[in-house]
Amino acid sequence: MKNKILxxxxxxxxxxxxxxxxxxxxxxxxxxxxxTFPGGKGANQAIAAARLGGNVQMVGRxxxxxxxxALLDNLRKNQVDSQSVFQVDEPTGTALITVDxxxxxxxxxxxxxxxxxxxxxxxxxxxxxxxxxxLVLQLExxxxxxxxxxxxxxxxxxxILLNPAPAAHIPIETLRKVTYIIPNESELALLSGKETNSFxxxxxxxxQLFALGCKQIILTRGEHGAYYLSPDHQIFAPPxxxxxxxxxxxxxxxxxxxxxxxAEDMDLHTALLRAxxxxxxxxxxxxxxxxxxxxxxVEAFLKKHKxxxxxx
Ligand code: RIB
Numbered sequence: 001m002k003n004k005i006l007x008x009x010x011x012x013x014x015x016x017x018x019x020x021x022x023x024x025x026x027x028x029x030x031x032x033x034x035x036t037f038p039g040g041k042g043a044n045q046a047i048a049a050a051r052l053g054g055n056v057q058m059v060g061r062x063x064x065x066x067x068x069x070a071l072l073d074n075l076r077k078n079q080v081d082s083q084s085v086f087q088v089d090e091p092t093g094t095a096l097i098t099v100d101x102x103x104x105x106x107x108x109x110x111x112x113x114x115x116x117x118x119x120x121x122x123x124x125x126x127x128x129x130x131x132x133x134x135l136v137l138q139l140e141x142x143x144x145x146x147x148x149x150x151x152x153x154x155x156x157x158x159x160i161l162l163n164p165a166p167a168a169h170i171p172i173e174t175l176r177k178v179t180y181i182i183p184n185e186s187e188l189a190l191l192s193g194k195e196t197n198s199f200x201x202x203x204x205x206x207x208q209l210f211a212l213g214c215k216q217i218i219l220t221r222g223e224h225g226a227y228y229l230s231p232d233h234q235i236f237a238p239p240x241x242x243x244x245x246x247x248x249x250x251x252x253x254x255x256x257x258x259x260x261x262x263a264e265d266m267d268l269h270t271a272l273l274r275a276x277x278x279x280x281x282x283x284x285x286x287x288x289x290x291x292x293x294x295x296x297x298v299e300a301f302l303k304k305h306k307x308x309x310x311x312x
Pocket of ligand 1: 013038
């Protein structure tokens with residue numbers, strides 16, 4: 001059965017400082033603790049999907065340094081097929097993350113080895129993309145590579161999920177080919193050129209993209225829940241109330257579960273509900289890949305926390 005999830009994206013080592021608050025420019029403050037975690041939006045989404053029961057292959061680049069080897073080992077340990085992950089002569093991608101007392105983060109990513117992925121590398125994977133059910137992409141690898149992968153997947157009618165993070169301008173002819181664009185509010189604002197301060201704003205911003213030919217948007221609004229939006233339909237998944245420790249990779253857990261749900265032909269209501277539960281569980285633990293839940297944890301959580309997902 002064709003159920004493969006292919007993630008083409010970044011693999012980073014996360015250097016994380018926990019502090020009471022974020023410093024302002026020019027200020028030095030004392031933090032509470034420091035930790036290193038395996039991260040990178042691509043690897044997080046791949047491992048999230050694998051832990052949630054997906055059949056996942058990852059495409060990415062790491063350095064030949066100790067971080068690179070540890071991150072590769074971690075992908076394998078989490079049952080992610082890593083035959084297309086290679087170590088190159090650049091440092092492993094690094095994310096400098098600060099998390100405040102409310103669990104909110106700021107992140108600076110230095111792509112390093114992630115930036116060496118090329119369109120020619122993607123050409124080598126045409127058959128793999130043809131045999132993929134759900135392709136998952138983000139923007140921590142070169143944009144021309146993302147666009148190229150989307151063009152190939154579109155020709156094969158592969159379902160394409162694009163998480164446009166970190167926010168960047170993407171050609172509209174590329175966005176039109178994406179099956180589900182999965183932004184947060186600030187990413188939607190950049191893509192549409194509209195404000196996204198309220199749900200009404202967000203709907204108008206989405207309408208702007210629909211008017212230009214985009215098909216479907218899954219909008220993640222953190223503590224305000226998640227939405228499926230299309231030109232003529234919308235579904236709302238209310239947020240789960242949980243104790244927030246660290247919001248890093250919550251969006252990645254959401255996308256990993258959404259990809260698994262699509263690969264398993266679940267309906268959109270169920271997909272949104274399960275993705276929201278995975279995202280909620282991820283914020284209750286520190287770190288990126290260390291916080292990603294297992295399928296059994298999502299299912300136990302959903303039994304305990306009833307939530308109704310509604311079309312409106
Ligand atoms: O989405 C969270 C991720 O963003 C972190 O793991 C960090 O590596 C950055 O890529």
